[in-house]
Amino acid sequence: xxxxxxxxxxxxxxxxxxxxxxxxxxxxxxxxxxxxxxxxxxxxxxxxxxxxxxxxxxxxxxxxxxxxxxxxxxxxxxxxxxxxxxxxxxxxxxxxxxxxxxxxxxxxxxxxxxxxxxxxxxxxxxxxxxxxxxxxxxxxxxxxxxxxxxxxxxxxxxxxxxxxxxxxxxxxxxxxxxxxxxxxxxxxxxxxxxxxxxxxxxxxxxxxxxxxxxxxxxxxxxxxxxxxxxxxxxxxxxxxxxxxxxxxxxxxxxxxxxxxxxxxxxxxxxxxxxxxxxxxxxxxxxxxxxxxxxxxxxxxxxxxxxxxxxxxxxxxxxxxxxxxxxxxxxxxxxxxxxxxxxxxxxxxxxxxxxxxx
Amino acid sequence: xxxxxxxxxxxxxxxxxxxxxxxxxxxxxxxxxxxxxxxxxxxxxxxxxxxxxxxxxxxxxxxxxxxxxxxxxxxxxxxxxxxxxxxxxxxxxxxxxxxxxxxxxxxxxxxxxxxxxxxxxxxxxxxxxxxxxxxxxxxxxxxxxxxxxxxxxxxxxxxxxxxxxxxxxxxxxxxxxxxxxxxxxxxxxxxxxxxxxxxxxxxxxxxxxxxxxxxxxxxxxxxxxxxxxxxxxxxxxxxxxxxxxxxxxxxxxxxxxxxxxxxxxxxxxxxxxxxxxxxxxxxxxxxxxxxxxxxxxxxxxxxxxxxxxxxxxxxxxxxxxxxxxxxxxxxxxxxxxxxxxxxxxxxxxxxxxxxxxxxxxxxxxxxxxxxxxxxxxxxxxxxxxxxxx
Numbered sequence: 078x079x080x081x082x083x084x085x086x087x088x089x090x091x092x093x094x095x096x097x098x099x100x101x102x103x104x105x106x107x108x109x110x111x112x113x114x115x116x117x118x119x120x121x122x123x124x125x126x127x128x129x130x131x132x133x134x135x136x137x138x139x140x141x142x143x144x145x146x147x148x149x150x151x152x153x154x155x156x157x158x159x160x161x162x163x164x165x166x167x168x169x170x171x172x173x174x175x176x177x178x179x180x181x182x183x184x185x186x187x188x189x190x191x192x193x194x195x196x197x198x199x200x201x202x203x204x205x206x207x208x209x210x211x212x213x214x215x216x217x218x219x220x221x222x223x224x225x226x227x228x229x230x231x232x233x234x235x236x237x238x239x240x241x242x243x244x245x246x247x248x249x250x251x252x253x254x255x256x257x258x259x260x261x262x263x264x265x266x267x268x269x270x271x272x273x274x275x276x277x278x279x280x281x282x283x284x285x286x287x288x289x290x291x292x293x294x295x296x297x298x299x300x301x302x303x304x305x306x307x308x309x310x311x312x313x314x315x316x317x318x319x320x321x322x323x324x325x326x327x328x329x330x331x332x333x334x335x336x337x338x339x340x341x342x343x344x345x346x347x348x349x350x351x352x353x354x355x356x357x358x359x360x361x362x363x364x365x366x367x368x369x370x371x372x373x374x375x376x377x378x379x380x381x382x383x384x385x386x387x388x389x390x391x392x393x394x395x396x397x398x399x400x401x402x403x404x405x406x407x408x409x410x411x412x413x414x415x416x417x418x419x420x421x422x423x424x425x426x427x428x429x430x431x432x433x434x
Numbered sequence: 435x436x437x438x439x440x441x442x443x444x445x446x447x448x449x450x451x452x453x454x455x456x457x458x459x460x461x462x463x464x465x466x467x468x469x470x471x472x473x474x475x476x477x478x479x480x481x482x483x484x485x486x487x488x489x490x491x492x493x494x495x496x497x498x499x500x501x502x503x504x505x506x507x508x509x510x511x512x513x514x515x516x517x518x519x520x521x522x523x524x525x526x527x528x529x530x531x532x533x534x535x536x537x538x539x540x541x542x543x544x545x546x547x548x549x550x551x552x553x554x555x556x557x558x559x560x561x562x563x564x565x566x567x568x569x570x571x572x573x574x575x576x577x578x579x580x581x582x583x584x585x586x587x588x589x590x591x592x593x594x595x596x597x598x599x600x601x602x603x604x605x606x607x608x609x610x611x612x613x614x615x616x617x618x619x620x621x622x623x624x625x626x627x628x629x630x631x632x633x634x635x636x637x638x639x640x641x642x643x644x645x646x647x648x649x650x651x652x653x654x655x656x657x658x659x660x661x662x663x664x665x666x667x668x669x670x671x672x673x674x675x676x677x678x679x680x681x682x683x684x685x686x687x688x689x690x691x692x693x694x695x696x697x698x699x700x701x702x703x704x705x706x707x708x709x710x711x712x713x714x715x716x717x718x719x720x721x722x723x724x725x726x727x728x729x730x731x732x733x734x735x736x737x738x739x740x741x742x743x744x745x746x747x748x749x750x751x752x753x754x755x756x757x758x759x760x761x762x763x764x765x766x767x768x769x770x771x772x773x774x775x776x777x778x779x780x781x782x783x784x785x786x787x788x789x790x791x792x793x794x795x796x797x798x799x800x801x802x803x804x805x806x807x808x809x810x811x812x813x814x815x816x817x818x819x820x821x822x823x
Contacts, residue, residue, distance in 0.1 A: 308819050318819035321812075328814045332739075332759050339738035340731070360731035415731070416723030420712075424705050425730045 083149060090142070091149040093126055098157025106158035109255035110393065113223060113247075115164045120192045123165045130189050132172060137182040138190070144283060144345035148290035152338075155294025159397050160255030162291060163221050164195075170284035170405065171196035171229040174236035177283070178276035180269060184240060188226045197225045198284055199261065201232030202406040208232065208267060213239050215263040221404075223247050223257030231281065234274035237267045252397035281414070282348060282358035284405045289341045289358075292365040292401050296334045299376035299394040303327070306389075307379050323379060330375050333368040340364050356425075359415035366408045369398035443508040447515055454519030457481060462520030465647035466792050471639065472526050472647050474603050479528055479559035488528035488560065490553035492538060492546050506744040510694040514737065517698030521796055522647030524695070525599055528559035532599070532688070533608035536564070536624065542668040549606055549626055561604045564624075565595040569652075573809045575610075576619040580655060582611035589625060589665065591633075591658040601651035602637035605629055608666065609655065624666035633658040644795030688804045690747070693740040693760035696800040700733045700764070700771035703793045707775035710790075716778065725778055729771045736764040755817050762810035765801035772797045 083091065101119055102109075109115050123129060132147055133139020140146075154162035163169065167189045175185055188194040197220055199206070204217035208230070215230060223245055230237045242265025250258025304327050307318035317323050344357035373395035377384035384391045402408060419425045439447070461478045465471060472478060482488055493499050516524040530537070530553045537550055552560055571577040580593025591611050601607055606628045614621040627634055633656040640650045662669045708726055716722045740760040746753035772794035776783035783791055801807045815821035 304819060316819070318815075319821055321815075321821070324815035324819055324821045325808075325811045327819055328762075328811045331814070331818060332763055335756075335759065336735045336739050336763060339742060340735050343734075343738060356730070357734070360727065360734065363727070364731055364735060412724050412727050413720070416720070416727035419708070419726050419730050420717040420723055422708075425708060425726070 083145060087142070087146050087149060090131075090146055091153055094128065094150040094153035095156075097122065097126065097128075098154050098162075102154065102157030102161045106161065106255070106390070106393070107387070109158060109161050109164070111254075113250070113254050113257045115161045115255055117192065119161070120165060124192065128165070129167055130186075132176070133168065133186060133189055134176070134182065137186040139186075143349040144286055145342070145349050147283075148286055148293070148341050148345045151287060151290035152294040152297065155291040156298045157294075158255060159291050159295050159401065160221070160253040162294070163253055163256035167191065167194040168196050169198065170280075170287045171198040171227065173198070173280035173283040173287075174229050174231050174271065174277065175238070177279040178236055178271040178273040180236070180238065180271050184227060184238065184268070191226070193224075195222050195225045196227040196229065197222055197261070198229050198231060198405065200281070200284070200406045200410065201230065202410045203404070204230075204261075206230055206232055208235070208237055208270075211267050211270075213237055213242075213263055213265055213267045215239075215261065217261040219248060219250075219400075219403075220245065220259055220261045221250070221253040221256040221400075222261075223259045225261075228261070228263060231277060231284075234272055234277045236271045236277060236280065238269045239263055239265050240268050241265045252393070252400040278355045279348070281405075282344070282355050285358045285362040285411055286341060286345055286348070288401055288404050289337075289362040289365040290345075292369050292398060293334070293338050293341060295394050295398050295401065296330075296337070296365070296369055296372045299372050299391055299398070300327075300330050300334055302390055302394075303330070303376040303379040303384075306383075310380075317379070326375055326379065330372050333372060337361070337364045337368045356415045356418045359411040359418075363408055363411045363415065366402035366411075369402055373398035439505075439508050439511060443504060443511070446504075446508075447511060450512055450515045451519075453485065454515065458516070458519035458523045462523045462647050463789075463792070465522065465526075466644075469641070469646060471649035472523070474559070478523075482527055483556060483559055488553065488556050490530050490534060490550040492534075492550040492554070494554055495543070495547050495551075506690070506747045507741055510690055510740055510744040513691045513694035514698040514701070514740075517695035518702045519698075520647060521695045521699055521800075522645035525645070526648035528556070528561050529553065530560075530562045531564070533562055533564040533624075536608065536666065540667045542663075544663065545626065545666065545668070552605060561600040562606055562608070563598055563600045563604045564608045564610075565598045565601065566610045567595065567597050569594055569596050573806055576622075578610060578612055578622065579615050580609065580611040581615065582613055582623055582625060585659060587662045589660050589662065591625060591627065591655045591660065594652070594654045596652035597640065597650045598653070599648055599650060601653055602635075602639060602649060607634075611655075625660055626664040626666065627655070627658055627660055631658050631660065643798065644792065645799055689757040689761040689810075690740055690743040690753075692800055692804050693736070693743070693757075693764035696761075696764035696768035696797065697733060697737045697740055699793050699797045699800065700729070700736065700768040703768075703772040703775040703790050703797075704729045704733055706789050706793070707778045710775075710782075710788075711778055722778055725774050729774050732767040733771060736760070736767040739763050755814050758805070758810040758813040761805065762801075762807045762814070765797075765807055768797040768800050769794075 127140055130139030131142050135141040168185055188196045199217050204215055207214040225243050228239045228243055242263055244262045245259035248258040307323055308316050310317050340361040344354050344361045347354035347357055376391040377395050380391055383389055568578050582589045582591050606626050609625050609627050612621045635653050638652045711717050711722050743753050743756035743760040746756055775790040
């Protein structure tokens with residue numbers, strides 16, 4: 078049923094990401110946030126260690142790894158600085174429709190090779206989109222980017238690749254600023270349109286896990302930071318963590334994180350195993366968003382007044398968790414897809430080992 | 435991590451599913467409607483014996499245990515499936531029950547033979563039970579007041595126990611008592627008290643909100659005299675560690691099982707809510723679909739957390755945090771899922787004859803028995819932030 082032993086190879090990949098996050102991302106997170114930029118040296122390192130083409134097939138010059146690898150890496154990088162994690166990944170979830178719906182990967186592989194390249198995924202549910210006679214007109218109120226060489230629009234069972242006529246007007250951004258923030262407008266010829274209902278559904282599932290795993294990293298960072306703080310900070314003669322109200326809050330935060338992670342890992346494992354995972358991925362994202370909506374503010378709450386100040390990372394984590402949950406249709410679209418699919422099942426959650434025999 | 439199960443376990447699960455549908459749920463509903471435990475002479479219990487239930491895992495005198503026990507993950511999946519059909523009936527099922535693990539782990543060979551022996555090939559449905567809870571000591575198990583004092587070569591027990599499963603029908607009760615109430619857990623010991631021992635009782639079968647299929651019974655111990663050999667672990671040198679450890683051993687093994695039970699109850703509510711929604715053409719409503727999605731998501735999550743606790747135990751890795759997490763989380767999920775299910779039913783939820791309504795009443799106990807949700811959080815917090823005891 079659920080095999081989540083990552084094995085030595087993936088453990089090494091995750092460890093590499095963890096090191097990069099600890100040594101390069103966390104120390105520079107405020108600077109990257111202020112400048113909306115992660116810097117060329119970091120981009121070079123990211124490419125050199127092979128993270129840029131993590132899920133790109135080997136035939137297209139990538140490492141050809143799957144969803145489990147992605148969620149492990151994303152959690153590690155996002156625990157360091159989630160904005161930087163987005164900024165550094167040239168393709169992000171824009172790869173998935175092309176990968177799952179059988180598109181020619183060459184244009185995306187080209188983006189991945191560029192040091193500062195970015196391809197963006199936009200879901201029809203989060204933007205105003207019109208696709209007529211090969212032309213795409215699109216407006217998205219916010220994307221975590223200030224430039225893009227390619228945009229993939231996923232609408233129902235269609236995916237459209239656009240490589241020209243992309244305009245991004247910079248915005249202040251609420252979070253994820255290291256990746257930039259802008260309003261996206263496209264009025265251009267669609268270079269390629271793909272149609273494949275199943276592939277599109279799998280692409281949506283992978284995109285949801287991409288975001289969900291980033292949220293895991295931010296939640297982990299918030300939990301760890303606020304927990305450590307609560308063990309040091311004293312009030313009324315003892316560490317604040319030893320007041321039961323806060324001890325229980327810390328416990329609930331950790332419980333929410335661990336439980337959400339299991340959902341993400343199970344869905345990723347299912348995707349890699351070729352099992353249906355649309356419901357599982359949508360539910361995993363929904364749960365991460367729900368957990369993030371409590372863990373983010375709770376992390377700030379534990380630090381009290383200090384938590385509200387930009388001297389500590391918890392306020393940034395709170396903002397970033399919230400806006401991460403808005404990407405790719407967010408909570409509502411995820412719940413809608415999972416709910417519709419569950420409604421067609423006789424027993425939505427039959428005991429898996431019996432069901433799958 | 436891998437939650438796979440072998441073909442033998444799959445067969446057992448499929449078998450249990452069939453048994454659950456055909457026997458367990460009907461008898462559970464029957465007891466719920468009658469408002470009292472399944473009577474001792476009910477033919478259901480004979481069918482349990484015929485099926486192979488009600489027996490001890492002890493292999494018999496001088497024998498070594500046959501083969502490896504099934505994995506804890508498999509046990510948890512079985513516990514989930516059983517509770518899916520009826521958690522009360524699961525507890526009512528004959529057998530050496532809760533104290534068996536303590537007797538196997540800490541009992542002398544003579545005690546195993548005397549007390550588990552009758553469960554090897556039981557001639558009739560037989561029960562045994564473990565009595566820890568008292569009117570004044572629930573979560574704070576170290577505070578029990580039932581006393582045990584030496585009397586020549588035996589022990590005299592005095593006190594009162596409450597909410598003890600199957601007590602009035604048990605062949606024997608493993609009673610937790612203290613040699614000195616002022617000394618906390620260190621002074622606690624467990625004693626076998628056979629049914630019919632003078633001074634044991636009367637038994638009062640409590641009326642409950644849910645889980646009516648099994649009896650929860652209160653009784654007193656009034657100068658109950660047991661032989662020295664009835665002290666769990668015997669009168670030898672192990673005496674000093676056997677008491678509280680025996681109780682806690684039982685509980686530590688129990689937490690993920692309760693979590694799995696809660697998952698089973700929640701899953702039953704989910705299936706039932708979906709069935710109702712389909713039958714009443716409610717799935718066109720986004721709000722109903724959202725509720726179904728949320729229920730399914732939480733049940734899946736609770737199951738994974740529970741299986742992870744089991745898997746760590748299978749790997750003989752520390753699982754205190756995960757076991758408590760599973761119990762705290764799954765109990766909460768069961769309460770939410772059954773409550774959401776009632777919301778989908780609307781007014782029909784108030785009729786009193788819908789399964790979800792019963793599940794809603796049943797589920798609450800999962801956040802109370804074997805350590806409340808608050809106790810679980812204290813255990814976790816001790817590990818995470820060193821919350822003092």
